[in-house]
Amino acid sequence: MEKERELFLDVFPSIMDTLVTKTKFSHVPHVANWTKKVLEYNLQGGKKNRGLSAALAYEMLEDPEKITEEKLKISRVLGWCVEMLQSYLVVVDDMMDGATKRRGIPCWYCLPNVGLGAINDSILIYSALKEILAAHCKHLPQYELIVNEYDEALLYTTMGQHLDFEMAHRHKKDYSLFTTEKYNSIAKFKTAYYTYKLPVCLGLLLANKTDPETHKRAESICIDIGLLFQMQDDFIDCFGVETLTGKIGNDIQEGKCSWLAVQALQHCSQKQRTVFVSCYGSPEPAHIERIKRLYEELELPALYHRTEKHLYDTIIKNLEQLPPDSMSPKLFVKLLDLIYDRKN
16 A cells, blocks of 8 residues: 555656646746645645545556556546645635644645635635646546546535535534434535545546446445545544644534534433533633533443444445446455544
């Protein structure tokens, strides 16, 4: 896996060179160099699992005799474009959430020479993604389908972000809305589509596997893995160690419809619910700590670990039932193993 990661990382300098010299950005060198700086800052750190998944998906779903060095490089370019989509989304998300740190460094908008200019910078990131896609992939017969995958992922993630923001701000303190169904909807759209469905389907398309049923099966599996991933994110936001996560959790003070909040409301007594309603969504350190203690009183960490294992086992069982002429389950098992029992 480390070799694949190293090969993936090695492609980045050439992508930045493409941006500055071979796209429409090259018409305005100052803007090109600024966009390169924006990308280099916001793409540093992190595990790069989303981008790496696109490269892995192509390599593991393609017929072995059809794999070429050119196609492998294109799969890595597609993966970096997934990482750029992620950067576009988190630059905006950090502003919406009032976050201060991401991957152990200040959020882009928090830098003194950036501020609200980060709004335009986020658009530059997405525009750069499209330019790089065109420069490297426009000759492919699947190009339009590939572009559509990114557009669909952006649409669905934006819808998920709206649901997430709406629950924490426009419907603040209306905890009747904190249901499992609502939570699953947020996780599906906010996380699963761009984190899993996008990379896997890009791999399928690059391998020229365009059968709608195959893509539908892939989507279903990816949504299940995405739900597991978001549940983990919510747990880590509350109980993760900052030196490992590189960011400060803010779900409690933001009043997010997180997995922990939904479970707390389903398991608490009336007295405990009163504590939850009084303290949840407050920035006061004492209130944040009280909510964490409430989660522990309700034994939610133990419930989380049981649920994580149950979801993992269920996905594995579903993979074993894939039709023999469909996708190999090995890719999805690998994607699961990248995140199972993760700490950041």
